[in-house]
Amino acid sequence: xxxxxxxxxxxxDDAGIGPGMRxxxxxxGPGAVSLMIVRRVGGTxxxxxxxxxxxxxxLARRAARDAGLSNLTFIEGGFDVAFTERGTLxxxxxxxxxxxQPDASLAVAQLVDxxxxxxxxxxxxxDMVAISDSSTPLPLHDRVRSWLREMLxxxxxxxxxxxxxxxALSVGGxxxxxxxxxxxxxxxxxxYPVGAIIRSxxxxxxxxxxxxxxxxxVASLDDRLAAERRERNATCLWEMVFCAWARKQ
Ligand SMILES: C[S@@+](CC[C@H](N)C(=O)[O-])C[C@H]1O[C@@H](n2cnc3c(N)ncnc32)[C@H](O)[C@@H]1O
Numbered sequence: 001x002x003x004x005x006x007x008x009x010x011x012x013d014d015a016g017i018g019p020g021m022r023x024x025x026x027x028x029g030p031g032a033v034s035l036m037i038v039r040r041v042g043g044t045x046x047x048x049x050x051x052x053x054x055x056x057x058x059l060a061r062r063a064a065r066d067a068g069l070s071n072l073t074f075i076e077g078g079f080d081v082a083f084t085e086r087g088t089l090x091x092x093x094x095x096x097x098x099x100x101q102p103d104a105s106l107a108v109a110q111l112v113d114x115x116x117x118x119x120x121x122x123x124x125x126x127d128m129v130a131i132s133d134s135s136t137p138l139p140l141h142d143r144v145r146s147w148l149r150e151m152l153x154x155x156x157x158x159x160x161x162x163x164x165x166x167x168a169l170s171v172g173g174x175x176x177x178x179x180x181x182x183x184x185x186x187x188x189x190x191x192y193p194v195g196a197i198i199r200s201x202x203x204x205x206x207x208x209x210x211x212x213x214x215x216x217x218v219a220s221l222d223d224r225l226a227a228e229r230r231e232r233n234a235t236c237l238w239e240m241v242f243c244a245w246a247r248k249q
Contacts, residue, residue: 002192003184004241008033008095008124011243012040014178015122020044021090024114026079027051027097031060031072033124037093038069048089049074050081079110089115095124099152099161104168112173115248121174122245127162127181128152134236140228141186141236144194144221150210151201162242174246184238188230192238195222 001009017023019042025034028049038047049060049072057074064072075083079101092111101107111121128149134141152159161168162181169176186192198205199218205211217224229236 003190004192005032005036007182007184007241007243008036010182011122011124011180011245012036012093014180014243015091015093015120015245017041017091017093017120017122022046022085022088023048024089024092024111025049026092026094026111027100028060028074029053029056029096031063031074033093033095034060034072034074035063035067035069038064038072041071043071045071046085047072048083048085050077052076052078079107086114087116089119091115091120091122093122093124096126098123098165098168099125099158100155101158102156104158104161104164105171108168108174109171112171112248117248119248120177120245121169121248122243123165123169124241124243125161125165127240127242128159129162129240133238134234136232136234136236138228138232138234138236140224141238144198144225145238147198147205147211147216148201151204151208154208154210155204162240165242165244169244169246173248175249176244176246179242179244181240181242183240185235186225186229186238187235188226188233190226190229191222193222194225194238195219 021041028034028051034047034049060074098104166179
């Protein structure tokens with residue numbers, strides 16, 4: 001499990017996601033978080049993964065099949081998605097999805113009526129905070145991060161969703177329980193899969209004219225990043241991860 005998935009698991013612990021719960025994973029994408037949740041809720045619980053992108057839902061369905069998990073349902077839709085269990089759910093969880101909403105508070109408000117009183121809404125988002133990234137210059141790391149930052153900026157995503165989480169969750173009917181931030185730190189021996197992340201967004205980088213396939217050279221990217229850290233014995237702060245959860249009153 002990579003650093004960021006571990007942070008998601010900690011948020012799921014803190015938000016009390018456990019056996020028997022019925023949970024909506026909003027913006028489930030290819031299903032990584034849905035699979036983490038379904039392992040927690042067990043055979044008596046259920047996960048509803050919702051995404052607006054049917055291609056992502058196909059990947060999620062395949063991941064669930066490959067993992068031999070059946071108590072998941074993947075549904076095409078948005079924050080206002082309608083399905084029978086809506087209104088009685090124990091929790092809604094989302095990762096890296098509020099940052100894409102033009103009005104994050106409105107998006108959260110649309111989820112409040114999906115859960116039962118006492119239910120929880122939890123989000124894991126990232127923030128491009130302006131802090132010193134490393135005590136040692138790491139030009140390749142800086143370049144890769146600048147590709148991601150530029151892509152998100154051009155796509156209109158909120159680069160500071162972390163700082164906006166408390167406000168986004170402070171909507172009628174919800175009481176914010178906690179906002180927490182952790183750094184995803186890369187060391188000379190880390191194996192965090194930056195290459196896989198860049199591979200998954202490569203078509204977007206190319207489409208937006210940010211980087212070419214040759215420039216990215218995704219097959220060797222993780223090796224080159226690891227070599228840069230190793231040769232300089234450098235530790236760097238790759239990104240800040242914010243998690244927040246609120247309870248329905
Ligand atoms: C960066 S991906 C994150 C995927 C997944 N949550 C994860 O962490 O692995 C963002 C996902 O949110 C979905 N998304 C963005 N806005 C959405 C909306 N308004 N309704 C439903 N899905 C949305 C996108 O289609 C995409 O699959």
